[in-house]
């Protein structure tokens with residue numbers, strides 16, 4: 001018997017008036033001590049943040065600026081340690097995926113006492129975290145990760161050269177406020193890498209072993225919504241309508257993969273980001289073409305996916321993605337990112353991320369992954 005299932009409990013307020021609901025939401029949660037986590041000091045001067053600060057005026061707010069992208073377990077521990085005695089009962093995160101992921105992680109970590117980085121490393125690795133102690137609210141400032149509507153957080157462990165994932169079905173955001181005004185100051189290279197990350201989420205949700213009817217619909221809609229508006233922004237059109245569409249598309253892609261997880265593209269991309277600092281969105285989107293070529297023989301309805309991208313075949317899709325990246329000065333070959341050809345063999349062994357690679361529709365072995373890496377070398 002086959003069965004479709006889909007679950008996502010996040011209350012979504014989207015659009016430039018979405019903050020109107022923030023006050024009611026904070027009241028509803030009866031928070032006393034709020035952690036306000038932002039990605040940059042300058043964000044506090046943003047017109048949207050003025051509205052947020054007005055709403056929070058009557059509450060005790062601890063503000064922390066968290067500037068790290070791709071946060072490491074040490075960064076997370078430091079923030080946890082700095083705030084654990086504040087009796088935080090609500091976390092509000094304003095930022096990109098890294099800030100949102102750290103906010104989610106803190107909600108789980110506050111439920112327990114941890115005395116060292118090793119304590120939390122062990123807890124996350126072995127999935128021994130408790131039920132989150134408090135809720136979190138998200139105000140995304142980028143349009144790619146979909147972190148606002150997923151229940152997992154990526155935390156890097158550079159010391160142990162691995163990627164950790166803190167996952168809990170109880171740790172979805174209580175509500176998110178997706179205000180496109182927060183996106184307008186994104187540099188173009190970030191717009192492109194974020195938007196392409198979202199298209200990778202959608203693509204992988206579409207073909208994942210654990211895909212479902214609803215995720216497929218969200219995935220196709222996400223890609224169709226993102227690309228024309230990405231192109232408009234790249235051509236210099238800065239109107240809010242385009243950022244609004246990017247944030248909607250990214251959220252739809254997030255909804256799609258919130259119930260499927262990602263597959264080989266994300267699995268293979270992690271060591272590229274960890275070891276060579278290739279931006280996540282660039283690494284993962286460069287892998288769409290070669291992974292799709294491997295998957296093609298068992299994909300049904302690949303025409304729908306290609307047509308959502310506005311291309312006729314996989315080669316055309318690969319060229320389209322590279323063209324977006326090159327237009328904002330992002331290198332599109334591993335060689336240009338200082339990957340040595342002789343490193344590829346070792347790299348292959350780091351590309352099999354648990355929970356992601358085995359979710360690829362076609363089982364890939366080390367030879368397949370070597371071919372994939374070589375094709376973008």
Ligand SMILES: [Fe+2]
Pocket residue numbers: 145197200201266280284
């Ligand atoms: Fe991603």
